Amino acid sequence: MIIGVPKEIKISENRVGLTEAGVRQLVKEGHEVFVEDNAGLGSQITNEEYIASGATILKTKAEVYDKAEMIVKVKEPLPDEYGLMKEGQTIYTYLHLAAEPELTKALCDRGVKAVAYETIEDKNGGLPLLTPMSAVAGRMATQVGAFYLQRDKGGKGILLGGVSGVHPGKVTIIGGGVVGINAAKMAVGLGADVTILDVSQARLEYLDDIFQGRLRTLYSNISNIEESVVNSDLVVGGVLVAGRKAPKLVTKDMIEKMSDGSVVVDVAVDQGGCIETCKPTSHVEPTFNVGGVIHYCVPNMPGVVSRTSTYALTNATFKYASMIAKMGIEQAVKADPLLEKGVNVYNGSVCYEPVAQDLGLDYKPLNQMM
Numbered sequence: 001m002i003i004g005v006p007k008e009i010k011i012s013e014n015r016v017g018l019t020e021a022g023v024r025q026l027v028k029e030g031h032e033v034f035v036e037d038n039a040g041l042g043s044q045i046t047n048e049e050y051i052a053s054g055a056t057i058l059k060t061k062a063e064v065y066d067k068a069e070m071i072v073k074v075k076e077p078l079p080d081e082y083g084l085m086k087e088g089q090t091i092y093t094y095l096h097l098a099a100e101p102e103l104t105k106a107l108c109d110r111g112v113k114a115v116a117y118e119t120i121e122d123k124n125g126g127l128p129l130l131t132p133m134s135a136v137a138g139r140m141a142t143q144v145g146a147f148y149l150q151r152d153k154g155g156k157g158i159l160l161g162g163v164s165g166v167h168p169g170k171v172t173i174i175g176g177g178v179v180g181i182n183a184a185k186m187a188v189g190l191g192a193d194v195t196i197l198d199v200s201q202a203r204l205e206y207l208d209d210i211f212q213g214r215l216r217t218l219y220s221n222i223s224n225i226e227e228s229v230v231n232s233d234l235v236v237g238g239v240l241v242a243g244r245k246a247p248k249l250v251t252k253d254m255i256e257k258m259s260d261g262s263v264v265v266d267v268a269v270d271q272g273g274c275i276e277t278c279k280p281t282s283h284v285e286p287t288f289n290v291g292g293v294i295h296y297c298v299p300n301m302p303g304v305v306s307r308t309s310t311y312a313l314t315n316a317t318f319k320y321a322s323m324i325a326k327m328g329i330e331q332a333v334k335a336d337p338l339l340e341k342g343v344n345v346y347n348g349s350v351c352y353e354p355v356a357q358d359l360g361l362d363y364k365p366l367n368q369m370m
Contacts (some may be wrong), residue, residue: 001325002032004068006061007039010075012283014042014306015313017072017093020049022314022321027054031325036064043310065089072321074313075300076103087111090329092321094118094133096299097344098245098358099272107345113329117317119243119352120342127242129320129342131178132312134267136302138182138238141265142171144301145234146190148263148287148294155294156261158233161191168193172232174225174249174274176203176217179238179267187234188214195228225249230257237266237274243344243354245272252276252290260292270299330370340366 003026005017016039018026023033033055038047047057058064065071065084073093077085079102085091087110095116097104107114117129127134142160149169151157162168171187173180176198184207187194194215198204204217218224229235229250235258239246246268255264255277266278273279277290278297286298302309320339323332333340344352349364356363 001328002034002067002069003321003325004064004071005033005035005039005055006064006071006073006081007036008042008074008303009061009078009080010300010303013075013300013303015074015303015310016040016043016045016306017074017314018318018321019043019311019314020045020053020055022318023050023055024053025318026322026325029322029326032056034058034064034067036061040310043306045310070321070324072317074310075303076100077106079106082106082110085110085112089113090115090324092117092317092324094130094270095344096270097350097352097355098243099270101359104345104350104355104359104361108348108350111348112345113343113347114345115320115324115329115339115342116243116344116352117342119344119354120320121242121338123338127240129316130240132316133302133309134178134238134240135182136305136309136312137267138179138236139186140301140305141179141183141236141238141267142186142190142192142234144296145171145236145263145265148296149233149261151261153294154261154287154289155263156233156259160187160234169233170231171195171234171236172228173197173236173238174220175238175240175268176200176207177238177240179240180236181207183236183238183267184211184215192234195232197224197228220249226251226254226257229254232258233262235262235264235275237264237268237278239268239274240271241354243341243352245358246274248274248276250275255293256291258291258293261294262292263294263296265296267301269297273297333366333370346370
């Protein structure tokens with residue numbers, strides 16, 4: 001198969017779809033790989049390293065899309081790329097279509113086969129291709145929150161860990177999944193007073209066990225969320241419902257009750273956000289203020305720690321990239337049915353039911369179309 005790796009164009013997105021090691025392996029497996037000029041520089045991967053691994057460098061994004069049967073990316077195609085996609089082409093990337101009606105329409109109109117990293121499940125219902133970036137974003141959420149709590153950044157002037165004789169900062173984490181547990185690791189490590197909420201009793205018991213009393217666990221209901229949020233210095237939103245819009249668990253009223261200079265970081269913003277007052281921002285202008293509360297809502301947080309993120313991402317995504325390249329989508333799904341949930345759009349129709357429901361579109365099961 002001919003595989004294309006374009007340079008990402010989302011603001012401050014420095015990751016790239018394949019590392020030089022990933023390219024080398026695909027070439028060894030008999031495939032041809034085209035990489036856009038300087039696509040890897042943001043992750044400190046040079047053209048020369050790609051060439052040494054067997055790739056061919058193309059000057060323009062249009063050339064990459066034109067030649068490739070499969071495009072391997074990091075983030076969703078942006079409007080400037082819609083016209084480059086072609087019928088029958090496979091797009092393999094993070095899509096988050098439940099919050100992207102225009103992109104969903106473009107994928108259908110162009111007749112591409114769109115495979116979303118974030119909806120591929122393992123046999124236990126986990127999301128193995130989302131996990132590494134969720135881990136990065138969760139750790140960054142605490143790091144970013146601590147930064148914006150500084151007085152010179154508009155925050156309260158609180159050191160999350162405090163010092164001897166002074167109360168530490170209070171951190172509330174909504175959701176005990178991959179984002180939540182990684183945010184908690186960072187916050188506990190700093191010495192903060194941490195509360196984490198989740199709807200799964202089994203998950204809460206697990207968190208209690210691994211943190212051994214170093215944080216507080218609460219069942220996630222409106223009363224516990226409100227009490228925790230209102231009294232927090234930093235709130236991290238880490239709620240995910242696979243392939244769907246995130247539920248709005250933190251209301252505007254709760255935000256308005258927080259003290260001035262508090263910070264919220266909504267990691268779920270790429271799925272619409274779990275904090276009512278949040279809207280997508282960028283690394284260029286990452287924050288805004290609502291009711292005296294600093295909001296950080298960047299959808300591609302891992303894009304600025306790109307070296308770490310790119311290598312972690314290729315480790316997770318390569319398995320299915322290799323399968324699709326060898327067999328094509330149809331045979332790959334038959335060989336590994338777990339891949340089926342990753343296919344969101346196929347031959348002009350939405351074939352992932354949660355996206356169809358959230359966007360009010362017709363749903364056509366993949367197995368009926370193949």
